Amino acid sequence: MDYVALAVPFFLLALFVELIYGWVVKNNTYRINDTISSLFMGSLRGTSKVLGIGFAWAVWSFVETHFALWSMDTSSVFTWVFSFVIYDLFYYLFHRYSHERQIFWASHVAHHHSEEYNLSTALRQTGTGFFIKxxxxxxxxxxxxxxxxxxxxxxxxxxxxxxxxxxxxxxxxWYELFFVTPSNHRVHHSQNDLYIDRNYGGVFIIWDRIFGTFQEEQDSEPCVYGIRSSINTFNPIKANLHIYSKILGEIKNAKSWKDKLYSPFARTGWEPGLPFGSTKTGSFDTQAFSKHDPEISISTKFYAFIQFLMVTVFALFFLDGGDLTYEQSVAALVLVIFTMFCITQWLDGFRILILEASRLLLVLSAGFLLLQQGEEFLSNLLFGYAFLNLLVLPFLPRSEKDGPKSSEFDGIIQEASIKNKG
Ligand SMILES: [Zn+2]
Ligand SMILES: [Zn+2]
Incomplete structure (x- = not known):
């Protein structure tokens, strides 16, 4: 049985408790932009369900049916204990390759973008894990x-x-000796030279101790969270796809065929032209590091937060538990991902009025489509949502001080319209 879905309400409650605790002890580890981004990535993990990608299960059940060396007795305690331990060993190997090889890192990197470290980081899961895992x-x-x-x-x-x-x-x-703990997993999420590519265990830290990848957290070396080549955005789409795009670029631009073929399987940090097995990564300067935390106005933060709540409610009720048709689910998924993209553009400090207006037009179109299909309740919900957004949108900051940047996409649209006029 998959217990993760049952655990989600407890996860969210624990997040809330950690947030309050942080405030009480004056050591808040949450930032609204980072948390929204993490929670978006957590919900993207469910997309593979909506898209119906059952390829992994097809392969696994084929192997289970035709190639299994023997069949374990599910009622035996030994089966469960053995399976729990051996699964963790394979998780260690999978997780280690997920850091060491570009094609696997492409999928896992999404879990490591956060430059904060709190329970919401745990929910920041890859949306492309089903490809290769x-x-x-x-x-x-x-x-x-x-x-x-x-x-x-x-x-x-x-x-x-x-x-x-x-x-x-x-x-x-003593618990540190055998198990993965907050301390040794903090090390895993850190960019410091001492900590990078260490502590891959899932439940047991003994695999790291056996295979030489263990590092203890040191008081003299505070953890600096995040990844070395920061993408400086909260956009979950870019977070999920940027390493795939790097690999595709290398396959396209590498001068030799050897480099083109090697790129997906190269060590993370390799570049065409470098000897196989080597990487470009230099040492990390903890003092020079600064977090991606663009300044945005309180009203924009509030707007982003409301959108986030709406997306969450929508995703929970209609994508996960709702009885939408397959086509409606895919359309809803596109709308949700587009909305996530727009919200993170606001959080990145962009003023994206044209994109936001297009998004609301899409919401209205979806409302009309649903109305035609006789889904009155859903369509009214979308109309109400779009209407409320339109009421708030004009009041979002327009001054240079509050919203200095236009999104590159708004920029492209404006440039195109100037050219057309010209
Ligand atoms: Zn990892
Ligand atoms: Zn983690």
């Missing part, structure tokens, strides 16, 4: 792990990893 777990089905046991131990493993994403829990004594 399945390859790593084929051996588990080949040794006869039943799919229901796999699903259960995989979801318990993921749920365990939630609580370690916090700065409020110190080192935990």
């Amino acid at each position: 399945w390859v790593f777990y084929i051996p588990l089905f080949a040794i006869g792990m039943p799919s229901e046991v796999f699903l259960s131990v995989a979801s318990i493993n993921l749920i365990y990893q939630f609580w370690v994403h916090t700065q409020h829990i110190p080192k935990l004594g």
